[in-house]
Amino acid sequence: MTQQSGSSLRETAEDCFRRGDLPGCLRSLQDSVRQSPADAKLRIFLAQVLMVQGDWGRALNQLKVIGEMEASALPMMHAYSAAIQCERLRAEVFAGTRSPLLFGEPLPWIALQMQSVALLGSGREAEAAELRAQAFEAAPATAGTLNGEPFEWIADADSRLGPMLEVLLNEAYYWIPFERIASIRVEPPSDARDLVWLPAEFRWSNGGEAMGLIPVRYPGSESSDDAAIRLARKTEWRSIGPDAYQGLGQRILTTDGPEVGLLELRELQLQPAS
Known part of the structure; x- marks a missing residue:
């Protein structure tokens, strides 16, 4: 089987996201990150899809890695790490x-x-x-x-x-x-x-x-x-x-x-x- 290139995998992920195929999108992104682990933009996309999925723990892990890779991404990392913690509190609020x-x-x-x-x-x-x-x-x-x-x-x-x-x-x-x-x-x-x-x-x-x-x-x-x-x-x-x-x-x-x-x-x- 021919291995997809990193750019092809990202395009596949974006297409899956547009079509609402979140599992397919995640698979493509995870393959992309394995091929290009130092690509912060790929990790940002992966973190965001994990947020959509409500996979808060894995999203936080990706945000932490992104913050270590890209100093310019630190404000985003802090803001959305806090948002995830708020989301966990929010669930408890509506649970009473x-x-x-x-x-x-x-x-x-x-x-x-x-x-x-x-x-x-x-x-x-x-x-x-x-x-x-x-x-x-x-x-x-x-x-x-x-x-x-x-x-x-x-x-x-x-x-x-x-x-x-x-x-x-x-x-x-x-x-x-x-x-x-x-x-x-x-x-x-x-x-x-x-x-x-x-x-x-x-x-x-x-x-x-x-x-x-x-x-x-x-x-x-x-x-x-x-x-x-x-x-x-x-x-x-x-x-x-x-x-x-x-x-x-x-x-x-x-x-x-x-x-x-x-x-x-x-x-x-x-x-x-x-």
Whole structure:
């Protein structure tokens, strides 16, 4: 059998990725890395595909090697190593065993929402639904524009989150109420890792600014048997109570007007209630 060249293997990997064949992509990348172990770009691609697969341990190992090979890659290595650790914490939050950090004052409705998620994670759906309803009733509506289209209220379509947005800031995992955000700007995804965490520029309602990452997929998506879910190419919903749903796949932002997947978001302008 004729051995494929390194460039041919990379092209095969890229083609497999486009087609959603993640196992084929990984095989080609692993063969490429064995042929060219000092090629940092190959290892970066491999690390990103491992992130899409949710193979956090192997992704961390590749990031460590990349950081040792390329000093210029150290900022990326640190940022995404921290993102992986946040992802592990995130799974525990939705399992009901840990709590996220909160941005700003922990208002009563936010505490109710967090308690609802913890109850749902422990299998207490009815109690979770009751607290969630109380939280949503008390949460303020935040108006604004989504990619230029106006709305009177916005929420994550996943009922576990609703008026909250998950954000990775300063290497930590936060829940941030939409009312505390003035704007979000994002660029179109350009790398495989952007299908896991989308870089975003935030301006806060208090005037501050920050760069952060928004988890693109709902918790557990990386474990789905469906590659389209792992690649954030679709969203599936499961009922968790009356008019309440939790998602797998790409995050959806819903309003009384437009509704978009996170990867379609370019600019969100918000007008917090005074």
